[in-house]
Amino acid sequence: MFDPSPKPRVFAxxxxxxxxxxxxxxxxxxxxxxxxxxxxxxxxxxxxxxxRRRITELLTRSGARFLPRIRLVTDLALEAALQxxxxxxxxxxxxxxxxxxxxxxxxxQPDLAPRSAxxxxxxxxxxxxxxMQGEGVPxxxxxxxxxxxxxxxxxxxxxFMQILAPFFGTDxxxxxxxxxxxxxxxxxxxxxxxPPADPVIVAGSTASRGTxxxxxxxxxxxxxxALVLPGYDRDxxxxxxxxxxxxxxxxxHPQYRFRRLMDRLALTPDDIDDWTDLPPPSPARNRLVxxxxxxxxxxxxxxxxxxxxxxxxxxxSGMTLIEAxxxxxxxxxxxxxxxxxxxxxxxxxxxxxxxxxxxxVTAALDHWGIVPDDSAGRPLALSAPGRLLRxxxxxxxxxLTAEALLTVLxxxxxxxDARRGEHLRLTRELELKLRxxxxxxxxxxxxxxxxxxxxxxxxxxxxVIDTLLGLESLGRATLVDHLAGHLTLAERLCRGPWGKGTxxxxxxxxxxxAARVVGALQAEAAAGGILGLADYRDLFDAVISRxxxxxxxxxxxxxxxxxxxxxxxxxxxxxxxxxxxxxxxWPQLPPxxxxxxxxxxxxxxxLLPERRIGLSAHDYQQAICAPRVVLxxxxxxxxxECVPSRWLNRLTNLLGGLPDKGGPAAxxxxxxRGAEWLRLADALERPVAEEPMAHRPAPxxxxxxxxxxxxxxxxxxxxxxxxxVYARYILRLKKLDxxxxxxxxxxxxxxxxxxxxxxxxxxxxxxxxxxxLRLLSIAEQVLGEKVxxxxxxxxxxxxxxxxxxxxxxxxxxxxGIPVSLEKKGSVRLEPHDFTLxxxxxxIDELPDGRLHIIDYKTGTPPTQKQQxxxxxxxxxAAAMAERGGFDRLGPREVAxxxxxxxxxxxxxxxxxxxxxxTGKVWEDLHRLIARYMQRDTGYTARRAVFESRxxxxxxxxxxxxxxxxxxxxxxxxxx
Numbered sequence: 001m002f003d004p005s006p007k008p009r010v011f012a013x014x015x016x017x018x019x020x021x022x023x024x025x026x027x028x029x030x031x032x033x034x035x036x037x038x039x040x041x042x043x044x045x046x047x048x049x050x051x052r053r054r055i056t057e058l059l060t061r062s063g064a065r066f067l068p069r070i071r072l073v074t075d076l077a078l079e080a081a082l083q084x085x086x087x088x089x090x091x092x093x094x095x096x097x098x099x100x101x102x103x104x105x106x107x108x109q110p111d112l113a114p115r116s117a118x119x120x121x122x123x124x125x126x127x128x129x130x131x132m133q134g135e136g137v138p139x140x141x142x143x144x145x146x147x148x149x150x151x152x153x154x155x156x157x158x159x160f161m162q163i164l165a166p167f168f169g170t171d172x173x174x175x176x177x178x179x180x181x182x183x184x185x186x187x188x189x190x191x192x193x194x195p196p197a198d199p200v201i202v203a204g205s206t207a208s209r210g211t212x213x214x215x216x217x218x219x220x221x222x223x224x225x226a227l228v229l230p231g232y233d234r235d236x237x238x239x240x241x242x243x244x245x246x247x248x249x250x251x252x253h254p255q256y257r258f259r260r261l262m263d264r265l266a267l268t269p270d271d272i273d274d275w276t277d278l279p280p281p282s283p284a285r286n287r288l289v290x291x292x293x294x295x296x297x298x299x300x301x302x303x304x305x306x307x308x309x310x311x312x313x314x315x316x317s318g319m320t321l322i323e324a325x326x327x328x329x330x331x332x333x334x335x336x337x338x339x340x341x342x343x344x345x346x347x348x349x350x351x352x353x354x355x356x357x358x359x360x361v362t363a364a365l366d367h368w369g370i371v372p373d374d375s376a377g378r379p380l381a382l383s384a385p386g387r388l389l390r391x392x393x394x395x396x397x398x399x400l401t402a403e404a405l406l407t408v409l410x411x412x413x414x415x416x417d418a419r420r421g422e423h424l425r426l427t428r429e430l431e432l433k434l435r436x437x438x439x440x441x442x443x444x445x446x447x448x449x450x451x452x453x454x455x456x457x458x459x460x461x462x463x464v465i466d467t468l469l470g471l472e473s474l475g476r477a478t479l480v481d482h483l484a485g486h487l488t489l490a491e492r493l494c495r496g497p498w499g500k501g502t503x504x505x506x507x508x509x510x511x512x513x514a515a516r517v518v519g520a521l522q523a524e525a526a527a528g529g530i531l532g533l534a535d536y537r538d539l540f541d542a543v544i545s546r547x548x549x550x551x552x553x554x555x556x557x558x559x560x561x562x563x564x565x566x567x568x569x570x571x572x573x574x575x576x577x578x579x580x581x582x583x584x585x586w587p588q589l590p591p592x593x594x595x596x597x598x599x600x601x602x603x604x605x606x607l608l609p610e611r612r613i614g615l616s617a618h619d620y621q622q623a624i625c626a627p628r629v630v631l632x633x634x635x636x637x638x639x640x641e642c643v644p645s646r647w648l649n650r651l652t653n654l655l656g657g658l659p660d661k662g663g664p665a666a667x668x669x670x671x672x673r674g675a676e677w678l679r680l681a682d683a684l685e686r687p688v689a690e691e692p693m694a695h696r697p698a699p700x701x702x703x704x705x706x707x708x709x710x711x712x713x714x715x716x717x718x719x720x721x722x723x724x725v726y727a728r729y730i731l732r733l734k735k736l737d738x739x740x741x742x743x744x745x746x747x748x749x750x751x752x753x754x755x756x757x758x759x760x761x762x763x764x765x766x767x768x769x770x771x772x773l774r775l776l777s778i779a780e781q782v783l784g785e786k787v788x789x790x791x792x793x794x795x796x797x798x799x800x801x802x803x804x805x806x807x808x809x810x811x812x813x814x815x816g817i818p819v820s821l822e823k824k825g826s827v828r829l830e831p832h833d834f835t836l837x838x839x840x841x842x843i844d845e846l847p848d849g850r851l852h853i854i855d856y857k858t859g860t861p862p863t864q865k866q867q868x869x870x871x872x873x874x875x876x877a878a879a880m881a882e883r884g885g886f887d888r889l890g891p892r893e894v895a896x897x898x899x900x901x902x903x904x905x906x907x908x909x910x911x912x913x914x915x916x917x918t919g920k921v922w923e924d925l926h927r928l929i930a931r932y933m934q935r936d937t938g939y940t941a942r943r944a945v946f947e948s949r950x951x952x953x954x955x956x957x958x959x960x961x962x963x964x965x966x967x968x969x970x971x972x973x974x975x
C-alpha cells in the first residue's frame with residue numbers, strides 16, 4: 001500500500017472534511033489495482049465504535065466487498081493474550097478496594113476530607129491512578145515532588161499516594177490502563193524485531209493520552225504503518241508551530257497534540273502529507289478560524305495576518321450567528337432551523353455539550369411531531385428504577401416519615417405486579433389521612449388502626465409494615481449484605497401485597513440497565529468491605545449515576561441528529577449547529593483536582609487541565625468548518641448574564657477588527673441571518689390574538705347555595721377576602737394539608753391552646769410557684785406528645801417560659817372562674833336563615849356574675865381599630881353570649897373581652913363591653929349577612945386583606961397576579 005519511506009508516515013485531513021468519508025476515499029484510492037483480498041489484510045485502528053460503524057457503512061455502500069480489520073485502539077485483547085498478560089481487574093472492583101483504603105485513612109485522619117466524600121475520593125483517586133499508569137508515571141515521582149512552596153493541602157497528596165503504591169508494578173490483575181500500556185510496550189518491542197508485512201493504520205486519534213501516543217509511535221515506525229490525523233490545520237505558520245513547545249502556554253490550542261506527536265516522531269509540519277485530495281468545504285473559512293484560534297501570546301499577529309484575508313465575505317457566507325436573550329429563545333430558533341432542514345431534506349446536526357439545551361430543542365420539535373436522532377441516553381439515576389432504588393436507600397437506617405413513606409408508595413413501579421389500582425386507592429386514602437391528622441412518623445399501630453376502616457386495608461397495611469417499618473435499626477454491614485437487603489426490599493415493594501414476581505422493576509430498557517449496573521455491583525461487592533448506611537448510600541448513588549438508559553423511541557427523523565462533541569468527530573452533516581457557545585459549556589470547565597495542582601502535574605509529566613479545553617477546541621475547529629454552520633448562544637440564563645465562548649469571542653473580535661477587509665460587514669450579515677431566526681421564534685411564541693388578562697373576580701352564586709352557617713373566625717374572612725369564603729363553602733375546595741408537616745404558626749397555636757386548656761381544667765389550690773411549675777410541666781408533656789421536632793420543642797418551651805409570669809398575672813387578676821373552655825355555641829340570625837357558631841378559648845364568670853371572654857394568641861393580638869372594622873371574633877362572641885348562644889351559660893351580660901398575646905412580646909388587648917357595643921356589632925353582622933343573601937352581591941377576591949404581600953389559600957384560583965389590588969372587581973353570575 002505504501003512506498004518505502006525514511007520517515008514515519010503521517011497523513012491528515014483538513015478541518016471541515018467528513019473524516020470517515022475522507023478516510024474511506026483515501027483507503028480505496030490506495031488499494032486500486034490490488035486484488036480484492038488485499039483489503040482484508042489491512043488493519044485499521046480507530047478510536048470509537050461509532051467511527052467503526054460509519055466506516056463499515058461507507059465501505060459497504062457500493063456493494064459487497066472485503067473489509068479491512070477495523071479495530072479499536074483500546075482493543076488489544078488478542079495481543080495481550082499472545083504476550084501472556086493477565087486480564088485487567090474490573091474498574092468497579094478497584095474503586096471498591098480504594099474505598100476501603102480511603103476509609104481507613106479518614107478514620108486515622110478525619111481532617112483530610114468529609115466522610116460523605118468517601119466514594120468520590122476513591123473514584124477520583126482511581127482516575128488519577130489510571131492517568132498515572134497511562135502516562136507511565138509511578139507513585140515515586142509524585143512523592144518526590146517539591147511541595148515546599150505550596151500550601152499544606154498539597155502535602156496531603158503524599159498520604160494518598162501511599163494508598164496507590166501497592167497497585168503499581170504488580171503482575172497480577174493489573175488495572176485497565178496499566179494493562180493497556182504493558183500490551184502496547186510489548187507490542188512495540190515485538191514489532192521492532194518482527195514487524196507485520198501488511199498495512200497497519202491508526203486513524204482519527206489525536207494522541208491525547210500517553211498510551212495512545214506510544215501505540216501511534218509504534219505503528220508509525222512499521223514498514224507499512226501510517227497515521228491519519230483528523231482536523232489538521234495547514235494554515236498555521238511554522239512560527240506558530242514552533243511557539244507551541246511549552247505545554248503550560250499551548251495545551252489549550254486545538255493543534256497542540258499534533259505538535260507533541262510530531263516531536264515524538266521527529267517530524268516537522270511540512271512532513272504531514274494529505275491523505276486524499278478532498279478539499280475542505282470552505283478554505284477561506286478554515287483560514288479565518290485558524291487565525292482566530294492562534295495561541296493567546298501571539299494574537300497580535302491578527303494585525304498583520306488579518307490584512308491578508310481577502311475573502312471574509314466568502315468565508316462567512318455559510319455562517320449564521322444567533323445571540324438569543326434566553327436559552328428558551330435559543331432553543332426555539334434552533335428548532336425552527338432543524339424544522340426547515342427536515343422539510344428540505346438537509347442532513348443537519350445540533351452539536352453541543354449542553355444537555356439542557358438539547359432537551360429544550362427536542363421538546364420544541366415535538367410541537368411538529370419531529371423526533372431527532374439523539375445519540376445520548378437518559379441518566380439511569382433519573383429513570384423509574386433508578387429513582388426507586390435511590391428512594392429506598394433514603395429510608396434505610398432512618399425513622400420513616402410520612403413524606404418518605406408516600407414517596408415510595410406512589411412510585412410507578414411499586415405494587416406493579418398485581419392490583420395496582422387498588423394499591424393507588426389505598427395510598428391516596430392514607431395520604432389524605434396523614435396530611436390532615438398525621439402522625440408525621442407513621443408506626444404500626446396508627447397504620448393498623450387506619451387500615452381497619454378500609455376494604456383490603458389490613459392486608460395492604462401489613463405489607464407496608466413488614467416492608468418499610470423497622471428499617472431504622474439497620475446499621476453497619478458488609479456491602480454484600482447492604483446490597484442484598486436493598487434489592488430484596490425493592491423487589492418486595494414492586495411485587496406488592498398481592499403479587500408473586502418483581503413487578504416491572506427489571507423490565508424494559510431502564511429496568512434492564514438497572515439490572516446490569518446492580519449486577520456488576522453485586523459481582524464485585526465482596527471487595528467493598530464493611531460500610532455504614534450513609535457510606536453505602538453515597539456509594540450506591542455514585543455507582544448508579546454511571547448508568548445510561550437508551551429507551552425505545554418512535555423512529556427518529558433520518559436527517560436530523562443531536563450529537564455530543566464525540567459523535568461530531570466521526571459523523572458528517574451538511575448543516576451543523578454549534579449550540580450553547582458560552583464559556584462553561586464550550587469549553588466546559590475542567591473539574592477540580594483534589595490531588596495535584598497545575599504545576600505539580602507539569603513537573604510529574606501528567607496531563608494538564610487545559611488538555612480538555614484543547615480537545616474541545618479541536619472539536620470546535622472541525623465542526624465550525626462544516627459546509628453550513630450556525631453558531632448559537634444565550635446572553636442570559638436563569639441566574640445571570642452569560643459570557644460568550646472564548647472561541648466565539650475571538651472570532652467576533654477578529655472580524656470586528658478588520659474594517660478594511662469587510663470584517664464588520666461580514667459579522668453584521670451573520671448576526672442579521674441569526675436575527676431573522678430569532679424573529680421567527682418570537683413570532684412563534686406570540687399569540688395570534690392578544691389574550692385579555694384575568695379580571696378581579698367577584699362571583700355571584702345563587703342565594704340558595706350560599707353558606708347558611710359560618711364560624712366566628714370566618715366573619716373576618718368574609719369581610720377581608722369574601723372570595724375565600726366562596727371557594728371554601730360554596731365550591732367546597734379545601735386547602736390540602738402539607739405532606740411534610742412543619743412546626744408552623746397553626747400548630748403552635750393548637751399546642752398553646754391545649755396547654756392552657758389542660759392547665760385551667762386541672763387547676764387546684766396552689767402557690768404561684770407551684771402554678772408556674774405545673775404550667776411548664778404540662779407544656780413539656782404536651783410538646784413531647786405532639787411536637788416531634790426537638791428544635792421546635794425547645795424553642796416553644798423557652799417562649800412559654802418567658803410568657804408564663806405574664807399569663808399567670810393575667811389569669812388571676814380579674815378574679816374570674818372559668819365556666820367554659822373550648823365549648824361550641826351558636827345562635828340564629830333571624831330572619832336570614834343563618835347561624836353564627838363559635839368556640840371561644842375561655843369564658844370566665846366574674847364575681848358580679850357577668851362574663852369575661854378570653855382568646856389566646858401566639859402572635860400579636862388585633863388592635864381596637866382592627867376589632868372594630870375586621871376582627872370581630874370576640875365582639876361577636878360577646879353578642880352571642882348575651883343572646884344565649886352558649887347553652888350552659890344562658891343569656892348573660894358580658895363585662896369584658898380580652899385578646900391575650902403570648903408571643904415574643906406578651907400583650908393584652910382588652911375591651912370593656914357595653915350594650916351599645918354589642919348592639920352595634922350585632923346590627924353590623926345582620927347588614928353583612930343580609931348583603932350576601934342578595935344575588936347581586938359578589939364574593940370579591942382580596943377585598944380588604946390585612947397585608948397584600950402575603951398570599952391567600954385561593955389566590956391561584958382567583959388568578960391573583962394577573963390583576964392587582966387597584967383593579968376594579970367584576971361581578972359575574974355563576975351557577
